[in-house]
Amino acid sequence: MTLAPSAPEAARLAPHPDRLLPTDPSVRAVARRLYAAVRDLPVVSPHGHVDPALLLDDIPFRDPASLLVTPDHYVTRLLHASGVSLATLGVGRGPLDEDGARAAWRALCEHWHVFRGTPVRYWLEQELAGIFEVDVRPSAATADAIFDTVQHRLGRPEFRPRALYERFRIDVLATTDDPADDLATHAALAADPTWTGRVVPTFRPDRYLEVGAPTWRADVERLAEVSGVATGTWQGWVAAMEDRRDHFRAHGARSSDHSHTDVRTDPLEPAERDRIYAAAVAGTATPAEAVALRRHMLLEMARMATDDGLTMTLHPGVRRGHHRPTLEAFGPDTGHDIPLPGEFTDALRPLLERYGTHPNLRLVLFTLDETVWSRELAPLAGFYPSVYVGAPWWFLDAPDAIRRWRSAVTETAGFSRTSGFIDDTRAFCSIPARHDMARRLDAGALAHLVAEHRLDEDEAVETAVDLVVGRPRAVFGL
16 A cells, blocks of 8 residues: 555655765765664664553554654654644543544644654654655645554554564563562563563662652552562661562563662761651651652662662653643653753762672663763763763754764773663654664764774674674673
């Protein structure tokens, strides 16, 4: 089935084979060869937010909007900024009927121009053309025809989640999970004899460290319930967290993920730690005490990582739920989490003095603050054997930002002290597009080194392959 434009002037949608590669002909020729060496390698995705039930149930996707628009805050946030309500896009509304899905899809197509120059435009073009064989550019005139084409394909067996998992050549896919989760979905998927892929959970304990949050006491009570360990004392909290980490490891987890406003790891004296924890349980801890205890708890997470070997990833510096009315109406992760300045050197010094040279610790540092790439992250990774620089994510997983990151980090930390690409996505069909973008950009960066006679081409090929499959497998123990 080929989509017929609904209007004679409809522009064609045809991603260029050399997209994102260097423009200099001689450098581009090298980049083409490097990209060819990695283009068809498997996808290793060690950090993301895809629901594992998607693959367990293998139910056909409902419609184009629920697949490509509603769950992807990268898409919805810019549409919201352009005057489209999140309700129109289906955010927080549950399953949409056909009229609602078409309305959300039309909003995307009518505002296609607002994505010019963004990575979202790149990903969506790749998805529409590469997966669903759409050959016209989205617009108000083509919206319904594109919807019908994608909807028709979603009804075919080869477009069901498991079939797409195979088509995308995904080797391993990590999810993000609450420590209180029983991981029954992961267990059922692993036990399914018809399933041949690999999906692993990730331990995300933020809510149990944010002592100042209104729900913290209820959360740690829930932690006690699922672990069978009383959390009324500091020692109980530690034992309960260790129990849940063991539970996750038994279900295949290879990393823990942490996101707080900062990454300070200042230690507390045992008596002060116990006093503040008791006050927190009683609901009398001051805001300053809550922050101090959270910072000590993050240090304790690193200590646990040296014992159980879970890779520790830090994603600090975000003001989550920046617009309270939207948070209350639509919930978290709806496009209004805004970056904050980052600081790592002094913040992580207590952690690194204790554990930075420990052979069991792997610590991956991510940031939304470009200013710390060359000043802090690269020098830290260039000395501490436990530290790796995480690839740009979220607001920075865009072509020019990734190029800036490679330039800022490589001269100090090289390629081997980085994490490999992280897609960090809820939008399942964007996974191959995001990883393909990274492969093209790395091919370009390496091609420049070859063209400048700073690297031989065989070394560039070896490095390109390592960045795609070697780094993420080694850094995340996959």
